[in-house]
Amino acid sequence: MKYHPIDSSLFVRNRQKFMKAMRPKSLSVFNSNDVYPVSADSTMPFEQHRDIFYLSGVDQEESILLLFPDSLDPARREVLFLRETNEHIAVWEGEKLTKQRAFEVSGIRTVYWLKDFDKVFFDLMTEAETIYFNTNEHYRQAVETETREDRFIKACKTKFPAHKVAKSNPILQKIRGVKESTEIELMKIACGITEKGFRRVLSFVKPGVWEYEIEAEYLHEFIRNRSKGFAYTPIIASGNNANVLHYIENNKQCQDGDLILMDVGAEYANYSSDMTRTIPVNGRFTKRQREVYQAVLQVKKEATKMLIPGTIWAAYHKEVGKIMTSELLGLGLLDKADVQNENPEWPAYKKYFMHGTSHHIGLDTHDYGELKTPMKPDMVFTVEPGIYIPEEGFGVRLEDDVVIQESGAPVNLMSEIPIEADEIESLMNA
Structure with missing residues (x-):
């Protein structure tokens, strides 16, 4: 990133505000944006979804943030999932977040690679009664493209039909509107x-x-x-x-x-x-x-x-x-x-x-x-x-x-x- 590092305390405070507004026994999930294609092998420059950035500071593709303040395991109340980096990716695409660097950026100690998401998510959903989906409800929105969030919501509703559903957006509208x-x-x-x-x-x-x-x-x-x-x-x-x-x-x-x-x-x-x-x-x-x-x-x-x-x-x-x-x-x-x-x-x-x-x-x-x-x-x-x-x-x-x-x-x-x-x-x- 071109910008100077941001103190992780900002993202810690933002998560605290969000979790304080959540219902008991509920978890919320936030996905990064997709990398959108142009044609052939061309893509548009990646732009991080502002909600996951606001709550974590993570500014790279294929990242997921999970918040579950009532998790029975304190280590899983805030969880980041990242694309696993390796030497090949570093050579071709540049540096990606390591688990340690992700902690330094976000203040989140529990970091998994994406390959572990389904297993960890299923385990946490057995404890949860409600899941917060991050739908786009901005008064100017006119989005026609199916997003990574949209695909996640569809899959989640199919796999976990008995869970109650809540909306992240009203909380985000309230807390993001007042700036730190x-x-x-x-x-x-x-x-x-x-x-x-x-x-x-x-x-x-x-x-x-x-x-x-x-x-x-x-x-x-x-x-x-x-x-x-x-x-x-x-x-x-x-x-x-x-x-x-x-x-x-x-x-x-x-x-x-x-x-x-x-x-x-x-x-x-x-x-x-x-x-x-x-x-x-x-x-x-x-x-x-x-x-x-x-x-x-x-x-x-x-x-x-x-x-x-x-x-x-x-x-x-x-x-x-x-x-x-x-x-x-x-x-x-x-x-x-x-x-x-x-x-x-x-x-x-x-x-x-x-x-x-x-x-x-x-x-x-x-x-x-x-x-x-x-x-x-x-x-x-x-x-x-x-x-x-x-x-x-x-x-x-x-x-x-x-x-x-x-x-x-x-x-x-x-x-x-x-x-x-x-x-x-x-x-x-x-």
Whole structure:
């Protein structure tokens, strides 16, 4: 792994939180992701399932974590199963976890090779009454591929039909949404790497550069700072491309007078950052571009103030909508009649700001976290308002990642990344 080792105490605490929420005489199982094929002998780069990483720190394929807090054998209350390594694997694929190294990474003392899983699992299931399955219940999920977890669940239901079934996901949504201090520090590192990329790009952009060249500048800076690269598919959208919310082609030339909307973020140690900045190709905002930019920035500042303990996510978005409506009226994009006659199900402001303002961020860019209960300290949210004006040929979005505090204003993990229009211009023309 490129990232520095993470203290295993983080994963010990995470497992303790999960096991505390489990039913009596229950066990839970977490599988690594598959290595997904492309064609011939090609595969996609391996990405560890975030849940097994969160609970163990194990960052390699074909790993299984089993948690059974009521096991009659104390040594089997936390168990890791790993692909057995050997000299051949070391030569062809590189170093894999040994049992000792797995303990150092995870804090789990009982480590078996995968060939022992069926025997050990059957033995533990004779003691257990309930098994927790790790199904994907994220509100944005739209997975069509059968995963390693899916195959395990099917096989387990067939082999152990008399066991009760429970869901891991509600527990994970609750505990993963509130970050440990170590996690916040890792996210700060990811945000710092993103800052380096952005500052590099500010001195690189000029009329005539291509969107993919800008993407390459970010990637260069990210990787040289121990990141695997982008935390999500980057958006480098110049001109009217900014009005396509998930524009990822990044294949157009940037023209003098246009704005570039850049939604990018570095990952670090599997933790995400998520930044959006909008900058002028030629280093100077036009009067109209600056007006819209300042309106978006004002909404962002006001929205950030509302991210405090006790805030309800749905109500928060309604309040942000009111602030955005005021700004759109000031820009002449809406008039009073538009607001008076609006459809409550699709308010007038949605014509120019059609997405949400905030989502949880952490190990996933759209991270786990409760959305229907009051916000809690140490939850980390994005704040990302935008105004999109196809008829004027540009869009503006601004986004930072912030940590909710016990009291007072949230802490902006991206406070060092330039965002004020004057600073952007100054740096681009230095």
